[in-house]
Amino acid sequence: MVSSAPILAARGVSKAFFGNPVLRSVSISLEPGRIHALLGENGAGKSTLINLLSGALRPDSGTIEIDGRAVSRHSPPEARRAGIAVVQQELSLTNSLSIAENIGLGAYPRRFGLVDYAALAARAKAACDLVGLHEPLATPVGELSLGRRQMVEIAKALYRKPRVLILDEPTSSLSATETRILTALLEKLRGEGIAILYISHRLDEVMQLCQHVTVLKDGTCTADRPLEGVTAAGLVRLMVGRDPGDLFPRWDSTRTERIAVSVGKFSAGLMQDVDLEVRAGEVVGIGGLVGQGQEDLLLGLYGAIPARAASAVINDASGLPSNVPQANSRGLAYVPADRKREGLHLIHPIVTNLMLPSFARMPALKLRSRAKERETAMGLALQFAIKGDLGRAAQALSGGNQQKVALAKWMPLDPSVLLLNDPTRGVDVETKREIYAMLRAFAASGKAVVLLSSDTPELVHLCDRVAVVRDGRIVSLLERGDLSEEAIVAAAMGAERERQAA
Amino acid sequence: MSHASVSSTARFGSLYWAIQAKRNIGVRGLFVVVLAFMVAYGFLFHGLFTGSGFAKFTQSWFPLALVAMAQAILMLTGGISLAIGALVSLGAVLAATTMTGPLGVAGGAALVSLVGLGIGAVTGVIVVKLRLPAIVVTLAGSFIIAGAALLVLPRPGGAIPPWLSDLLAGNTPAAFGVLVVVVLLWKLYLATPLGLSLYAAGENPVGAYRSGVPVDAARIAAYAISGLLCTGAGLFVAAQTGSGDPIIGNSFTLNSIAAAVLGGIGFLGGQGTMRGALAGSLLLSLMISVMFFLGFTPVAQYVAQGLIIIGAVAIPQFRMRAR
Amino acid sequence: MSIRDAAFLSRSRLLAIVTSRPFLTFAIVALVWIVASFVTRGFGAYGHLRYLVELAAVIGIVAAGQTFVVIAGGIDLSVAAIVTVAAVGLPLFAIDADPTGLTPILAVLAMTTAIGLVNGLGVALLRVHPMIMTLAMATFLQGLLIIIAGGSAVTAANPLVSWVGNARPFGIPAGILVWVVVSIVVLVVMHATPFGARLFAMGAGPLAAKLSGVPIASTTMAVYGISGFMSGLAGIIVLGMNGQGYVGIGDPYLLASIAAVVLGGTSILGGLGTYAGSIPGAILLVTITALITVVNASPGWRSILFGTLILALLLLSGREAARR
Amino acid sequence: AANCIKGDRKAPYTLGWANIYSVPTWMKQTQGTIEAEVEQLKKEGLVDKLVVTDAQGDANVQIQQIQSMIDADVDGIILIAGSSTAPARVLADACAKGIAIINFDSLVDTNDVTAKVNTDSHQWGEQATKFMIDALGGKGKILILNGPAGVSVSDDRRAGGNDLLKANPDIQILAETNTAYNVAPAQEAVTSLLFANPEIDGILSFGGALSAGAVLALDKQGREQVPITGENARQFLELWKEKGLKSWATMQPNWLGAFAAYTAVQALEGKDVPAFVKIPLPVIDNSNIDEYLARAKDFPADGYIFSPYDRDLFAKLLAQK
Numbered sequence A: 001m002v003s004s005a006p007i008l009a010a011r012g013v014s015k016a017f018f019g020n021p022v023l024r025s026v027s028i029s030l031e032p033g034r035i036h037a038l039l040g041e042n043g044a045g046k047s048t049l050i051n052l053l054s055g056a057l058r059p060d061s062g063t064i065e066i067d068g069r070a071v072s073r074h075s076p077p078e079a080r081r082a083g084i085a086v087v088q089q090e091l092s093l094t095n096s097l098s099i100a101e102n103i104g105l106g107a108y109p110r111r112f113g114l115v116d117y118a119a120l121a122a123r124a125k126a127a128c129d130l131v132g133l134h135e136p137l138a139t140p141v142g143e144l145s146l147g148r149r150q151m152v153e154i155a156k157a158l159y160r161k162p163r164v165l166i167l168d169e170p171t172s173s174l175s176a177t178e179t180r181i182l183t184a185l186l187e188k189l190r191g192e193g194i195a196i197l198y199i200s201h202r203l204d205e206v207m208q209l210c211q212h213v214t215v216l217k218d219g220t221c222t223a224d225r226p227l228e229g230v231t232a233a234g235l236v237r238l239m240v241g242r243d244p245g246d247l248f249p250r251w252d253s254t255r256t257e258r259i260a261v262s263v264g265k266f267s268a269g270l271m272q273d274v275d276l277e278v279r280a281g282e283v284v285g286i287g288g289l290v291g292q293g294q295e296d297l298l299l300g301l302y303g304a305i306p307a308r309a310a311s312a313v314i315n316d317a318s319g320l321p322s323n324v325p326q327a328n329s330r331g332l333a334y335v336p337a338d339r340k341r342e343g344l345h346l347i348h349p350i351v352t353n354l355m356l357p358s359f360a361r362m363p364a365l366k367l368r369s370r371a372k373e374r375e376t377a378m379g380l381a382l383q384f385a386i387k388g389d390l391g392r393a394a395q396a397l398s399g400g401n402q403q404k405v406a407l408a409k410w411m412p413l414d415p416s417v418l419l420l421n422d423p424t425r426g427v428d429v430e431t432k433r434e435i436y437a438m439l440r441a442f443a444a445s446g447k448a449v450v451l452l453s454s455d456t457p458e459l460v461h462l463c464d465r466v467a468v469v470r471d472g473r474i475v476s477l478l479e480r481g482d483l484s485e486e487a488i489v490a491a492a493m494g495a496e497r498e499r500q501a502a
Numbered sequence B: 001m002s003h004a005s006v007s008s009t010a011r012f013g014s015l016y017w018a019i020q021a022k023r024n025i026g027v028r029g030l031f032v033v034v035l036a037f038m039v040a041y042g043f044l045f046h047g048l049f050t051g052s053g054f055a056k057f058t059q060s061w062f063p064l065a066l067v068a069m070a071q072a073i074l075m076l077t078g079g080i081s082l083a084i085g086a087l088v089s090l091g092a093v094l095a096a097t098t099m100t101g102p103l104g105v106a107g108g109a110a111l112v113s114l115v116g117l118g119i120g121a122v123t124g125v126i127v128v129k130l131r132l133p134a135i136v137v138t139l140a141g142s143f144i145i146a147g148a149a150l151l152v153l154p155r156p157g158g159a160i161p162p163w164l165s166d167l168l169a170g171n172t173p174a175a176f177g178v179l180v181v182v183v184l185l186w187k188l189y190l191a192t193p194l195g196l197s198l199y200a201a202g203e204n205p206v207g208a209y210r211s212g213v214p215v216d217a218a219r220i221a222a223y224a225i226s227g228l229l230c231t232g233a234g235l236f237v238a239a240q241t242g243s244g245d246p247i248i249g250n251s252f253t254l255n256s257i258a259a260a261v262l263g264g265i266g267f268l269g270g271q272g273t274m275r276g277a278l279a280g281s282l283l284l285s286l287m288i289s290v291m292f293f294l295g296f297t298p299v300a301q302y303v304a305q306g307l308i309i310i311g312a313v314a315i316p317q318f319r320m321r322a323r
Numbered sequence C: 001m002s003i004r005d006a007a008f009l010s011r012s013r014l015l016a017i018v019t020s021r022p023f024l025t026f027a028i029v030a031l032v033w034i035v036a037s038f039v040t041r042g043f044g045a046y047g048h049l050r051y052l053v054e055l056a057a058v059i060g061i062v063a064a065g066q067t068f069v070v071i072a073g074g075i076d077l078s079v080a081a082i083v084t085v086a087a088v089g090l091p092l093f094a095i096d097a098d099p100t101g102l103t104p105i106l107a108v109l110a111m112t113t114a115i116g117l118v119n120g121l122g123v124a125l126l127r128v129h130p131m132i133m134t135l136a137m138a139t140f141l142q143g144l145l146i147i148i149a150g151g152s153a154v155t156a157a158n159p160l161v162s163w164v165g166n167a168r169p170f171g172i173p174a175g176i177l178v179w180v181v182v183s184i185v186v187l188v189v190m191h192a193t194p195f196g197a198r199l200f201a202m203g204a205g206p207l208a209a210k211l212s213g214v215p216i217a218s219t220t221m222a223v224y225g226i227s228g229f230m231s232g233l234a235g236i237i238v239l240g241m242n243g244q245g246y247v248g249i250g251d252p253y254l255l256a257s258i259a260a261v262v263l264g265g266t267s268i269l270g271g272l273g274t275y276a277g278s279i280p281g282a283i284l285l286v287t288i289t290a291l292i293t294v295v296n297a298s299p300g301w302r303s304i305l306f307g308t309l310i311l312a313l314l315l316l317s318g319r320e321a322a323r324r
Numbered sequence D: 001a002a003n004c005i006k007g008d009r010k011a012p013y014t015l016g017w018a019n020i021y022s023v024p025t026w027m028k029q030t031q032g033t034i035e036a037e038v039e040q041l042k043k044e045g046l047v048d049k050l051v052v053t054d055a056q057g058d059a060n061v062q063i064q065q066i067q068s069m070i071d072a073d074v075d076g077i078i079l080i081a082g083s084s085t086a087p088a089r090v091l092a093d094a095c096a097k098g099i100a101i102i103n104f105d106s107l108v109d110t111n112d113v114t115a116k117v118n119t120d121s122h123q124w125g126e127q128a129t130k131f132m133i134d135a136l137g138g139k140g141k142i143l144i145l146n147g148p149a150g151v152s153v154s155d156d157r158r159a160g161g162n163d164l165l166k167a168n169p170d171i172q173i174l175a176e177t178n179t180a181y182n183v184a185p186a187q188e189a190v191t192s193l194l195f196a197n198p199e200i201d202g203i204l205s206f207g208g209a210l211s212a213g214a215v216l217a218l219d220k221q222g223r224e225q226v227p228i229t230g231e232n233a234r235q236f237l238e239l240w241k242e243k244g245l246k247s248w249a250t251m252q253p254n255w256l257g258a259f260a261a262y263t264a265v266q267a268l269e270g271k272d273v274p275a276f277v278k279i280p281l282p283v284i285d286n287s288n289i290d291e292y293l294a295r296a297k298d299f300p301a302d303g304y305i306f307s308p309y310d311r312d313l314f315a316k317l318l319a320q321k
Ligand SMILES: Nc1ncnc2c1ncn2[C@@H]1O[C@H](COP(=O)(O)OP(=O)(O)OP(=O)(O)O)[C@@H](O)[C@H]1O
Pocket: A017, A018, A022, A040, A041, A042, A043, A044, A045, A046, A047, A048, A049, A089, A395, A396, A397, A398, A399, A400, A401, A426, A428
């Protein structure tokens, strides 16, 4: 392919937050008709670089160039005029507005000074069709699942008919089907000569989709080269700075006979009358398309939403916990998927985030010992390799490190059953490896893990058994021997096949 | 191309009205409660359905409806105002001191509107640009504005031309007509890009800013419009009473919050609809008359009022959770 | 941790304290007092400043409850009504068998705490928004006042109450001593107990707090219960200071308590703040009121001056950091 | 017949009592006199029902409630107004419907009522000021305490003292303050003013519980009491006796309520009633303070000890021209 002039480029940009350098003299150039991968560990500075490119932040030094010309005052409206569209990692949607109104936000078609709903409907519909979003345009975004919202976010970017499309971890909350649609779409857009910048922690996606790669490590550029001739292992080496080990730990059965959780005819939210048994020492996966009720299963077990069951035994005591504190005292811990809203308190220091479950369990008026808390927190930070000053607010952490905090905070309670809701979403490979190893070690120590995941390889490589959920029921319980990505996807898609057959 | 534009014109209706219909979902429970009160009122007071009965009823609702809208707009942007009552008073005394003077009715009305817009805009700039908490800025503002009202008219007095009083608050449902116009104007505003930005600017300001929404402008505009609605309510109160009173608006501050929250407007911005706030204000107003006709003693009035307010908020929530 | 780290830590902590909002608010109080002492005759007299702090004690105690509620993500609009109910209702609990006057005080505190708990119940279990719940509670209490006000044919001759309102052990008004005790307890509970940590978590993100195992319902009830208790305590002190309760005696404390909390740097959105800021916030409010009183101006101008001063102080102390 | 009366309404009548705010003790006591009078009228077969509304202090709500009374077709309305101007138009409607309207205590600037019943606020201010000037021998430094700004009653009382104060330039006004008619804010304000103005010879208070607050402020700061004017609040009268004050007080008698109810029925019965019934200000001074205090136990501790009344008094008041 003929290399052409870059549409958008950063030249030697640097950025620091409160004196902490996040980017050091980084350059990147986005060329038309090319999908450019931006890789790096959590906190490497990828999102920050994007914010510089899109005008949401201004560089401390260095320049942003559009069509070869340096822009002096870059801002979001400026970027939009230049044809730059960004799919943010943090959703930029407004829940109370409809899909169409969100897609057009900030760039509404006008007629007589009013929003031209006719034109909006037409253009939003076109954008939605591109990404396979078929919900009515009037649906408030708040009613959509996380994955669908991500699709709205992408449609919103496409609506602007961009010349440069920047996607920050677009697939982290998408189902396999949605990911496939997106992949095809990006290929098509590339063919139309759009410059695409693609950030993902899923290396297989990157290998399959991208032509060029820039790797960031600790805010500096460690590679800027075509992807041709690079292996996944090579990419990891560039990101991490050393040889990668296997992503998944060696699997040994540590399953015991003791029953950790057993429910019969369990119903909660979308889940209807399911039976599930989890043994101590095993990792049970929960798979299926996004939004089939998997989350309600975990929340119901956890006492966070109303649930009922014909029979329930959790850690040798019968009955479901009726609230979260009760669940905690019975050895359950839950790590939510939406870490920003459900997992952490972003405005609070990392140390208080790490200590919160302990605070919730301690006698309410017992005097706290700050020194001891710090010590515990430092231990957890060390164990989970959480980078960052523990006294700083959790919002200063990168996504992956936030996820580690959300998991680590339960450890002081020594839970015997971990309920995990997509714990590796948006987490870099190195951190994933650490989390996987921890989960297996956790199981090996005689505890139980229930792992809800949208990442099918994860289910295949980590789990003793996988329950596939469809329409609020467990449609298939795959034992270790039968586990394969194909088997899980087949079970998850069953409904669609039947419908096609009918 | 022409085919596309024809079909898209047809779709205008469908998308716009479909969005509007979706917005009723959160407030349906409240609508039912309001309707029940409306029926009860009509049952207790048959004169409600005569021209003047309806006129008088809507007149007592009207100023509360305006201030509920004024508060709701601010709450949609994540703000709040404790200066609503003071602004109503200021609007009333300005109207009562200017309209019979050289400025005349038109000049007085213009002055009242300008003052409302101006004070609202200044408040908005202070809150938005200086990043100060709205609740205390407007608390401080309420003292300043109340002081100004006292300077304009140190004790109740002034006058409104009787024809204007009769026009706005006579035996015709003119107030209701004005309310309809105000609501239509609001719908029109919400259909402008700036107006629609209100929701995004309130709920997700960072995301909105990154999407190219003029967040600050949307919020400041909301404060200005809110100010205008308040002094407008003041003008109406002056017309309704035929005179000015520098403390007439005091109770509107808390009532406007009650009406807005009752109507499902959230405090975090971007949650709720104007129709909800209007229904909330209507409920508050209806409640007073219905309790009168039921012959409640003052003690019972206080207790029932508390229960109705809690019930109107709690019961729909329970129904939602049950579902 | 190395010694260098420790030294750095303590220096940065000192810096953190000096640049913190509560400290800033205290500094503003000091500044206003110094300037006012030069400008206004009699302002800087020890007796006057002591009186200001005594008045601030009442606001400060109400604000203690309000701070708890606001940090936990709520707001309490019933404090004024609760103060009034306490002050007006206390004589009704008088029993001749108890000459110390302690029983009625305990009874009133139990009653106001219970009122607060009902607020908490509505907020936590009925999920009524705090503004609505507490506003409705204030309305209920008006009804209650119609029943109890004027029913006290006996004067509030409660020795303990008049002691709290008038005595000056060691030259310090008893009200101030009560405030000091309250402040210490509140600061300890807020910043040095798991209960306090739960409040901050609830205010910053109720859903995350719930999923982390914080008992939301009981904590919410406790918070409003504390607010009811504090308002009751304040009611007893104002009753002592004025010798007689009356309807409306609590009215000034609603907006004052909210203003004190916000002037002290606590985020009205919840999750961030400290009572250490509400303390100088309360003193600041009383100081401004006193200054306005001695200015010879028409009521209109006084009101304008008062609002302008609050706004100016807010500019100095009340910046709200960007959230969300 | 009296104003507004058309003569088409027949006994027994329904009376509406449009209260502005029923929670304060003064209002409760007033309501008590109204209820007692209505009981009597019921026995006489003249009244069959009393409808009570409480506007919770909101003049707008009061208008709505008066409108509801019109809608419910009551025969008479007795009213304490929440604003001296706001209810004028709704009262005109009521008057046109032949409803007897007796407005007392807080009056409305309108002629569309059957009768207004009140003490004279102007005179109140004048007499209080006269007492103060006399007590100080025409020379001294005083504080002026007044009720809330923007309210006609407090404005009128203050205005009543104006001429006398102008005529006596040796009376120096150190400071003047407006607060709600309550003890606590008055005590706070006076304390601040005491520090700023150490030499004070007298306190001219225009009513309510302001005077009690002032006395407490002086007492708490260990200051000598000074001559002070006041009102019949029980707390103030008791302090007067306890501290041996040099004082003068008048009152807004709570039986204005009973009298208003009585007057409404008289008007409906076709009797002529004066458009304005001026209630002579009862004066409390050292000569009769003991009489008042002797009856104190019949009144709430936070209430007002009002002068005695009976039907004869009412008849006499109605007979005045
Ligand atoms: N607003 C901010 N204030 C302070 N620090 C910040 C801010 N935004 C980002 N950082 C810091 O900058 C660093 C880079 O963050 P960035 O979000 O760019 O990482 P990332 O590469 O996108 O990580 P991830 O893969 O987890 O999304 C992180 O260490 C983060 O702590």
